[in-house]
Amino acid sequence: MYADDTELHYSSSQLERVEQVLQNGLEEVSNWMSVNGFKLNIDKSVCMLIGTRQRVSGGTLCLSLNDSMLKQVTSTKYLDYVLKRVRGKIYSINRLKPPPTVRKLLYQVYLLPILEYCDVVWQPTNASQTRRLERFHSKYISLCNDSSISGQSLTERRKFHTILQTYKVLHKLAPDYLHGIFEYAVNVTGRISRNAHCLFVPQLRTNYGKRSLYYRGVAI
Incomplete structure (x- = not known):
């Protein structure tokens, strides 16, 4: 959910869990704004389901704010x-x-x-x-x-931020769901070579895959 520069995020493999957490967050935001004299523009508040095409296909987020359902969008500029x-x-x-x-x-x-x-x-x-x-x-x-x-x-x-994020993932300084997305070549190929202790560069054919941190973090 986002409105102007305010956003709520939650990551889970279960859509029901995502809806529950975000709905609770929306209610907390609404209560805080009421107490502090603010009004949220419902017309500018939307929700979006983010994930791979296969996982989000047909998925629907049912979120409401002040008894009004939030519009679900598939992209944002x-x-x-x-x-x-x-x-x-x-x-x-x-x-x-x-x-x-x-x-x-x-x-x-x-x-x-x-x-x-x-x-x-x-x-x-x-x-x-x-x-x-x-x-x-x-x-x-x-x-x-x-x-x-x-x-x-x-x-x-x-580029520096991408390298820094890769470092954080490798040293477990990033969120848990990012741990393990990078692997060393020796663990993938099983061969000892001069590149054995380098990160494994995944062989991806599509530009969609090459835009991911999983690929860019190594290829950069």
């Missing part, structure tokens, strides 16, 4: 949403005309978290959209006049 938010924030910053040092601070605490949120997940998406993100990013940091950030592209940072 997340990067378009990110671009819209970043464009608005850059416009606001430019109106203030802050000095370069303040621009750098705003970049680090105001823009970068939006540009990089969940980038390990959405990294292998539409190339034209990621190029648009790069243009926004490059244009803004050029105004900061700071060499410490001017040489860092979003593409390079996303």
